[in-house]
Amino acid sequence: MELRIENLSKTYPNGVQALKQISLTIPQGMFGLLGPNGAGKSTLMRTIATLQEADSGSITLNGIDVLKDKQAVRERLGYLPQDFGLYPRINAETMLDHIAQMKGVGNKAERKDLVENLLNRVNLYKDRKKGLGTYSGGMRQRFGIAQALVGNPSLIIVDEPTAGLDPSERNRFYNLLSEIGENTIVILSTHIVEDVNTLCSNMAIICKGEVLMQGTPKEGLAQVHGKIYQKSIEKSELDQYRENYQVISTKLISGKLSLRIESQTAPENGFEPSPADLEDVYFSFISQKVDPITI
Ligand code: ADP
Secondary structure (H helix, E strand, O other): OEEEEEEEEEEOOOOOEEEEEEEEEEEOEEEEEEOOOOOOHHHHHHHHOOOOOOOEEEEEEOOEEOOOOHHHHHHHEEEEOOOOOOOOOOEHHHHHHHHHHHOOOOOHHHHHHHHHHHHHHOOOHHHOOOEHHHOOHHHHHHHHHHHHHOOOOOEEEEEOOOOOOOHHHHHHHHHHHHHHOOOOEEEEEEOOHHHHHHHOOEEEEEEOOEEEEEEOHHHHHHHHOOOEEEEEEOHHHHHHHHHHOEEEEEEEEOOEEEEEEEOOOOOOOOOEEOOOOHHHHHHHHHOOOOOOOEO
16 A cells, blocks of 8 residues: 655645645555645645645555546545534534445444444544534544544545644544554644654655655654754854854753754764754754744
8 A cells, every 4th residue: 555646746826836846655554744834734635635736746546546536535535634624513423424424324324333433433432422512622633533534544644633732632642543554544744743753654854845854763863863962052142053053953941042953073062962853853854944943
């Protein structure tokens, strides 16, 4: 099972070039698509989900031409968009039953089993009679996964799923996603490095419509291994350090700035070597394209 994207490009009518010759090979399992806001993630996700057209390039899912044979893709696709509307007064059970019916599960008893199974899987069975409008952010996302799973999709796309979830809801959602990733292609689009670190066996970093890196998180880490140094500085010193070093990220800790830089050789001046993590990989690539920001 494989999703293959080749030389995909898209320019919006206002002239924004959202995708520039994107090529990615996405195998079975959890794939993390990591990039800052505006990178082109949603554009790419919506194009794969057959919701918008590309200008050029190709996408194939197990040999199906995604850009041409949209119906065949839709039958195999589960999609959890960034913002999805919920009918607030309808309860989860009724809504899932309705979605199953729309996706062609005609038999009522079969639908009942399916809905019950999905509600249990996403841990919403006891809340199945509550109006969707009363759900917390985490419950909404889990419901979103349940609706995406109707029809046993072979490709699931989740766009920025953990934004706004509290840590325990996020954990629950991680567990659910990692279960699903075992026998499908799951593309997780996010700007949260921790999401990818926790869940994904393969990943890509995109920025300004371009693929900057693709591979396993381990391969990403190998690229910055031994090159990360850290130092705590005053905020007022930042500009001076930016001039002299390749600053990849800065974090405010108790009023001081913890600065991380990438360097081939050990810098003088009080820098300590620091083990590289996936955030360093991300910022190392991103900082080549955009100005580093304080996080
Ligand atoms: P991401 O999901 O990574 O935040 P998007 O795909 O939403 O990125 O956006 C990529 C770029 O395309 C951004 O510069 C955004 O402003 C622009 N863009 C997105 N959708 C549209 C649209 N419908 N019309 C014009 N520009 C758009």
